[in-house]
Amino acid sequence: MITIDLDSADPLFNQLVKQIKQAIENKQLRPSDALPSIRQLAADLDINAKTVAKAYRLLERDNVIESKGYRGTFVRADAEKNIQVDIKAWLNQTLADDIEKYRSAGLTDSEIRIAFNAALSNTSSCTPTN
Template identity: 40%
Template sequence: MELRIDPDSAVPIYLQIVQAIKHQVATGRLKPGVQLPTVRELATDLRINPNTVARAYDLLDGDSVITTQQGRGTYVRERPDNAHLARVRQEQLKTLVDSAVGKALSLGYTADEIREAFDAQMARWTRKIKS
């Protein structure tokens, strides 16, 4: 499982892990039944505290994305229903926008400048998609 975190992000590391795993499940890169790395393995790979990974796994378990079987490991649950996938997608979008807006505000951009930049990018992407 490939997972990247940004230690400089405004998004806490445990939420970055949650979002990355949810995204991989939603896009089919992580299939139902696939075993995830142990808390210790993932923490070692990412060079973070195991408690951070455990917190992410707890949230994912609470959201019915993964299941932990005592003594056997942590696995991706069977594919959630469409309503759940829609919620996951909305959460991912909100997080992406929050991160971008947070970074722009911290760099001193005004709300109007940020809104204009988003609108301009959306217009460019819309034109690309239509062509």
């Protein structure tokens, strides 16, 4: 049911995420259905297992699937409502709102970038000064 387009500009892991969400939306996958193991799906699609693992991690983060250790990976009971969540759109909007607050406080884009990079690097050099 999953096909990969190697010529697509869309990354392979993203193609997997979209197709699994679509299969849930179309009722081809239902709550509690088991998904193939990472190794099995990678072998079936002739792609790297790390690509499948990344797609599964993103789906798990979005509460679409759940891993039950050695028992496997399954579609969550509430997966259908969670497939509509667009975490990238939320992140973009949240960042845009925060940047507007910083600009309103008088910070320059350069100061915002430096603070953002420092926060990503887990450094404390982005402490506000008066």
